[in-house]
Amino acid sequence: MCLILDTSLSQNMIEGESDSSCVNPWSISVVKKILQNMNAQISEYKGYHASSKCYSGAVALSSLQKSSRNKVIEMGGDTYQITGCAGKGGFAQVYKACVNSKKDEVVALKIQKPPFPWEFYMYRQLDLRIPENERSCFGYAHRLHLYSDYSIIVTNFLAHKTLLDAINSCGVTQGSMDEVLCIYYTIEMLSMLETLHRNGIIHGDFKPDNLLIRHARDDLTEDGFRDRSGSWRQQGLCLVDWGRGIDLEQFPKKIKFNGDCRTSGFRCIQMQENKPWTYQVDTYGLCGIVHVMLHNDWMEVEKKTTFDGGYSFQPKLPFKRNAQPIGRLKKAHTNFLERMCLILDTSLSQNMGYHASSKCYSGAVALSSLQKSSRNKVIEMGGDTYQITGCAGKGGFAQVYKACVNSKKDEVVALKIQKPPFPWEFYMYRQLDLRIPENERSCFGYAHRLHLYSDYSIIVTNFLAHKTLLDAINSCGVTQGSMDEVLCIYYTIEMLSMLETLHRNGIIHGDFKPDNLLIRHARDDLTEDGFRDRSGSWRQQGLCLVDWGRGIDLEQFPKKIKFNGDCRTSGFRCIQMQENKPWTYQVDTYGLCGIVHVMLHNDWMEVEKKTTFDGGYSFQPKLPFKRYQKVELWKKLFADLLNNDIHEEDEHLKMLGNLRSSFQDYMCSTPHLIKQLKQSLAKQRISLGSS
Template sequence: MTVIYRDPDDNTSSVDDPLLPWLRSIKKAVDDPNSAHSNGADLDNLLSNCIKTFKNDGRYRNDVRFLRIWFLYMDCSQDFQSIFRELEQNKICITHSLLYESYALFLEAKGRLTDALMVYQLGISRNAEPLERLKKAHALFRDRMFEIVNACSLEKIDAGDSFGRGESCINPWSISTVKHLLQRMNPQILKYEGYHPSRKVYSGKVALSSLHKSARNKVIEIGGRKYQIKGCAGQGGFAQVFKAYVNSNPDDVVALKIQKPPFPWEFYMYRQLDKRIPDKERSSFGFAHRLHLYSDYSIIVSDYLSHGTLQDAINSNVVIGGFMEEVLCIYYTIEMLSMLETLHSAGLIHGDFKPDNLLIRYAGDDLREDGFRDRTGPWHDQGLCLVDWGRGIDLSLFPEKIKFKGDCRTSGFRCIEMQENMPWTFQVDSYGLCVIVHMMLHNSYMEIEKKASSDGGYVYQPKSSFKRYWQVELWKNLFTKLLNISPSDNHKKLLRNLRESFQDYLCSNPQLIKKLKQLLVKQRTSLCSA
């Protein structure tokens, strides 16, 4: 990796630029093969000392020369992940696209393709400049990924060949794991209603790649149906979601999730939801009608909900400088606890539990005071709907009492176990719930800290304090329990007890239910007019 340095004949002195002598020394060490081969430790020490000297110097926080020194040091180290974390903690060039592009290329060279994708997404989410350059690099990476996935045939793996052959932890999101699972489950997937596989590329008159630039009112033909695109409803690393009219009928609206490279795993997860989630709870988890699988794209046709996401509801308060009312926070906390209780009891994990994956559902009829606790009447149709199952995990496909490794790389949603390189299972979802609750209460992502406990150990708690007029004990109990889950805890019972504690509070006073109804009506009006 080349280090940018100033020419020694320029007019800048080391007094003006203390980094300059270091750059010259580093360049000399890199360029002199004899020095590099005879004593590589000297270069390591030089890089390490340079970083220690200037990492807290504000003059170099946005200096790409200093950034390249970090990457050169990273290239010499086996523990490159901790170096990148330190780089981020010191906020070195975090607004520069070069940081994300360079690290993603570094990870790609090491075969860490999923991690590389997450780095591109992180940089784009932070609007790193120049943003268009980063987006172009991301698009090129996606094309390379597609070629890799397309070239790798799914070799048959004996279903009896268990994961890892004794390996204690598995990354459920690695390419090899997902390929293994899809191969095992392929005979079952072929029988699913709505599954339409093809070995050919998508050959419709309108190229799907053209939808990235301009999609509105374009008509694409899939499986004998025509879909009129009405707008983009969401976008991720590999996929875009569009609102569409079926055969141009505005009364028949669906969501089309178009993904490249093709990815049938999400459809598998939707069919597991159909099988395992009780009918009473099924509307809380989204529904996929069909999957059209081509050699270059996959297209999931699913229900379209038009009322926005929980992220939209949070943002609607942020833009006016306000906060979500606590009664509404409690209601959505109950909804999410109930959702995870149902999901985890069915042996399923969502894996990407974020507010933009929680669509808001509204009842068709007016809500009443009765029926809230047992979710009967109009309350059954009111609530949230969890979508985007691409990171879903089916525990029945893994050995009993399996523990997972792997990092979601989603900024703000990495559970404590991921942050500390510890095994995890349900924590990936329960931590996401805590972050969402924190966002509803504080309008900010959650930061955590270790605090000493009375038994001589420690507990994790959010850094933000609770307002004195809130139901402080309820919130403290929620965060304490979910951020400090023990392997011996009965996870289902824990979620149920937390849910019931919040329900008990709301049901203790009819005026609270009345206020909740009013707030939901107000929220619906606000989001629909936005």
């Protein structure tokens, strides 16, 4: 049969070739011509299965967009049971699936309508041209099932996080990625483009969310880095999504292209200036990725005149001098710890689960060795053993490891190991135990015990395998641009309720960010009548606030106290910190505004100071709301919380309660909104891969 390519793709791929030496590689006529010329060769490719008929399995492929879980796709004598949605784009949906009911044989199905065989063609060119020792850097496709209405590519299911996930994680926890990591990934990307371009292939969509992070199975050695030998060959990046790939061997030598990728932030200089391009589409993408790694901000370029009257392009943002604010912050953190521990020493020692020693940690495994290699190492404390099964997170001050207790695989905990020792977080967890009402306690995390040594502290907490609110935001950003507004409203109600509970009980979190909020899923079906009072299964659904190392216990300070420290967390410094004014609850409420902003806009909040009609001023987000959003509700939230100088508890709690009620009133005003919320929560659960 002749390969099928639908002309509707031209909506996002610019057509038209000006002359034989300058063409648009993504135009329908060019792609179709290549596929027709290669038809005989493609039909012989391993894994190629074509039919002139429509897909006719028991499950309609169109139904998967509404509900896909556990549905079975039948192709080529195999069955594929879908276990979750792995991603959605403008043209295709990707699903995680088990082959022939084998739970250990997991693949990804990329289902596209209209059918699009080009990506499979590009994967086979990679198989033919890329050296074997480099092939794992560019993804694999097992087979293509081509129907008259759909195409389905079966690829490896890669559970790795993307480079964009890593950038976002660093952005929230430390401002930007460590420079040594930026350098490493830059080397990796340059090496990848060398390999591709040497073999006549252009990727065409070189972005951080198309680069998966690969982890070495074995320990990394210091002598194999330069030539990427040994375990360094397993470590690195994997470039996926080849739908915009360009095969240079299908064009005349010295060809130049004139299409526009239309991808915001990744249109190379030549596209912006309507000039011909070739490899620049990839190298500009690399520059954009390096920029966001270094600055945690997307690249904007400016055209500058040079001394000889010409011009050059350069990023607008300047590079940073190598100041080390994290070192100063650690010193301040230690001073704070010493002062507070003098006050709280007696109180801490009386807490259940508190185990202190004046000696250094003396287990068989040195805790300092865990940063290089932790897997299967055993930590001994208080008569128990903890076998580490993986690293769950790293920050500026601590590392968190997943561990099994006393070799019991069903008893899993998290170990938060910190040097110098830091008992403050354990103290905060015990204050939560004492003050938070039992029916709200599950919203704020639990700590079982603290082992305090002279050199380290180790907190044993529940291991929470849930995704974070930041994961949900990023997932929505990739698949649909931003989060459904009904979900934004729901999580806003949840966060307002959490802050009401905390602040009413004399506790400030101090680090209210989306990666410190875990998403909790109800075990039972959600009902429509329990939403407002959070009864029934709605009590299990919601958020869980963790990481209490910056928590503030207001009961340890005089009444009406005000604070003057600066959290130094980019994007979460409240107005009072920015203006060097005193603050209390604002550190949390500003964090809430930042989270709401990124849910609504898929972009971090920037605020501006505007003059009011009475000669005063107010703060508001720079980005405007979209017309279809509930503008009045959101305006009121930001106006109240960004311009909040209230330090009195009663007045502050009244404001939070009024805002929460306004969102609840809206949700309960129309029955279909709760139904829509339930559907959005179910869809989100699938997209995040939650069981």
